[in-house]
Amino acid sequence: GEAKAHSRPWARGRHLGQPQGSLTTHVLNTATGLPAARLALRLAQLQEPGAQWRELAQRWTDEDGRCLPLLPPGQAKAGTYKLRFETAEYWESLGYSSFYPFVEVVFTITDPAQKLHIPLLISPYSYTTYRGS
Numbered sequence: 001g002e003a004k005a006h007s008r009p010w011a012r013g014r015h016l017g018q019p020q021g022s023l024t025t026h027v028l029n030t031a032t033g034l035p036a037a038r039l040a041l042r043l044a045q046l047q048e049p050g051a052q053w054r055e056l057a058q059r060w061t062d063e064d065g066r067c068l069p070l071l072p073p074g075q076a077k078a079g080t081y082k083l084r085f086e087t088a089e090y091w092e093s094l095g096y097s098s099f100y101p102f103v104e105v106v107f108t109i110t111d112p113a114q115k116l117h118i119p120l121l122i123s124p125y126s127y128t129t130y131r132g133s
Contacts, residue, residue, distance in 0.1 A: 021069015022076040023116045025083060026132070027061050031096075031123040035065025039090040043070040046080040053082060076112040083107075083118060091124055099125045107131075 023043070027036035039061045044053040059067035070083070083105045091098035105118060117132035 021071055022073055022112070022114070023071040023081075023118070024069050025067065025117070026119045027065045027085065028119065028121050029065075029123070030121045030126075030128075035061070035063065036090060036122060037061055037063045037065060038093070039065075040086040041067070042084045044082045044084070045077075046082070048079065076109055076116075078109055078112055080106065080108050083120075085120055085122070087122055087127070090122075096124050100127060103127050103129075105129045 025041065027039050027041075028034070029036045041059050041061070042055055043057040043059075044055045046052070047054050057070045059070065061067050085103040085105070087103050088098050088101040103120065103122065105120065107116075107118065109116065115133075118129060119132045121128040
């Protein structure tokens with residue numbers, strides 16, 4: 001019936017015209033092979049000159065390990081950015097301890113017009129990130 005409509009995975013997210021941002025992420029729990037849901041993350045930009053970080057966005061991952069774009073289309077500027085993933089709280093919520101209390105991924109945007117996708121693969125004792133598409 002109607003109650004089941006919201007549980008269809010294909011009936012949400014990008015298929016419903018989710019805004020196409022210039023910076024997206026996806027977090028996968030490699031210990032379970034499942035998306036890392038309800039994980040907090042923040043985006044900051046390095047203020048030049050100097051070493052001050054300015055926070056731009058906060059998000060929580062959804063059931064699919066994704067969140068709304070961290071930079072709306074047209075909002076990216078060339079510079080150095082940092083994605084901070086609060087992994088300790090995530091693992092604690094699952095009953096695990098984590099070797100890494102948080103993961104910070106620092107990257108440079110050289111062409112603000114390009115779409116950037118930065119996935120993160122996590123387990124209690126490792127993490128991997130790469131430039132996705």
